[in-house]
Amino acid sequence: MKYRLLGRTGVKVAELALGTANFGGRWGHGADAAESAAMFNAYAEAGGNFIDTADIYQFGQSEEFLATLLDGRREDFLLATKFTNGASPNANRLVTGNSRKAMVASVEASLRRLNTDRIDLYWVHHTDEVTPAEEIVRGLDDLARAGKILYAGLSNFPAWRVARAATLAELTGAVPVAAAQFEYSLVRREPEADELAACAALGIAAVTWSPLGGGMLTGKYRSGETGRAEALGGRVFQAENSARRSATLDAVLTVAQELGATPDQVAIAWAGRSGAIPLIGPRTLTQLSSNLGASALSLTSEHIARLDAASAPEAKAAAVAAAPRAADETARPLVPVA
Numbered sequence: 001m002k003y004r005l006l007g008r009t010g011v012k013v014a015e016l017a018l019g020t021a022n023f024g025g026r027w028g029h030g031a032d033a034a035e036s037a038a039m040f041n042a043y044a045e046a047g048g049n050f051i052d053t054a055d056i057y058q059f060g061q062s063e064e065f066l067a068t069l070l071d072g073r074r075e076d077f078l079l080a081t082k083f084t085n086g087a088s089p090n091a092n093r094l095v096t097g098n099s100r101k102a103m104v105a106s107v108e109a110s111l112r113r114l115n116t117d118r119i120d121l122y123w124v125h126h127t128d129e130v131t132p133a134e135e136i137v138r139g140l141d142d143l144a145r146a147g148k149i150l151y152a153g154l155s156n157f158p159a160w161r162v163a164r165a166a167t168l169a170e171l172t173g174a175v176p177v178a179a180a181q182f183e184y185s186l187v188r189r190e191p192e193a194d195e196l197a198a199c200a201a202l203g204i205a206a207v208t209w210s211p212l213g214g215g216m217l218t219g220k221y222r223s224g225e226t227g228r229a230e231a232l233g234g235r236v237f238q239a240e241n242s243a244r245r246s247a248t249l250d251a252v253l254t255v256a257q258e259l260g261a262t263p264d265q266v267a268i269a270w271a272g273r274s275g276a277i278p279l280i281g282p283r284t285l286t287q288l289s290s291n292l293g294a295s296a297l298s299l300t301s302e303h304i305a306r307l308d309a310a311s312a313p314e315a316k317a318a319a320v321a322a323a324p325r326a327a328d329e330t331a332r333p334l335v336p337v338a
Helices: 033-045 057-070 100-114 133-145 159-172 195-202 213-218 243-259 263-271 285-296 301-311 314-322 324-331
Strands: 003-005 012-014 017-019 050-052 078-083 119-124 149-155 177-183 205-209 277-280
Touching: 017 033, 033 057, 033 285, 057 078, 057 100, 078 100, 100 119, 100 133, 119 133, 119 177, 133 149, 133 159, 149 159, 159 177, 159 195, 177 195, 195 205, 213 243, 213 263, 243 263, 243 301, 263 277, 263 285, 263 301, 277 285
Parallel strands: 017 050, 017 277, 050 078, 078 119, 119 149, 149 177, 177 205, 205 277
Antiparallel strands: 003 012
16 A cells, blocks of 8 residues: 655555445445454555544444444544534534534534544535635634644535635634545546646645446446445436446446456546545445555556546547647646645
8 A cells, every 4th residue: 555645734644545434334225343344454454544434424333333443543544534414314403514513513423433532634524505614714723723633624615615715724824624525536527627626736635535436437237236326325326327438437347357457446546546545435345355456556658548538528528639639638647636
């Protein structure tokens, strides 16, 4: 496992982060305590040290599982969790959203569930479209000054909101926005136009979720598996419902065959080629073991160019076709975050 600096901080994290949304069964779909422990231990043994969870994951059970798994080795990991949604199906309106009220209540509840004295990276899970950036930045800074959190991050925020919060934090001397988290994969390349560019320009770590396109890029749905297509109400699932997506999956399968790798490894390696930190979210030890193989996979420039071309959004593909001499630009990796 290789390591990268988390944005402009001095902390070194694994190039693959372990997402634990599947740790637990309160959503009706996930891994029990034994399977969760097996995945956690295998990730640690591979050199992984970046754990990502949220209060809403399995309605608090993910954090509870992690409390047990971290016992006796807390300092071996950078522990990240999130707030915004609350930890129960019908959370009170005063503990949801991004207000300072919700933030304080949520961090205290997460600290209890995680059985720890501080959270290393605290994410605002997504914008609530109401709370001003000034309130969010001040609230996170207060938590940092109180020793409740070490670093602050924004998850699923549009690039302009990330840039505004980062600027406010810089101008006021508040705890910086160390990282931004957002969906990014071969079937979700829109972040290249804004989020990835903003992170690179501002020195913010990009942590990207669903590198497998909700599992579509593994190719398993072509053989009749259901998985994310049915679980959790189909949320996060990306259907193979266009010619471009079919071409993308065909390219992934071909490259995997040429490299003697698995499709998930190719998709994850591609997602991390820019310096971003892909967030893997396995449900079984078998899935995790395969995902971890991405860290040892080297995609050539020719492989990247083929994957880029097959998955290029329609507007970008048209622009490249109209200007052939610029086509090589699509094969260049994005500016590394760190």
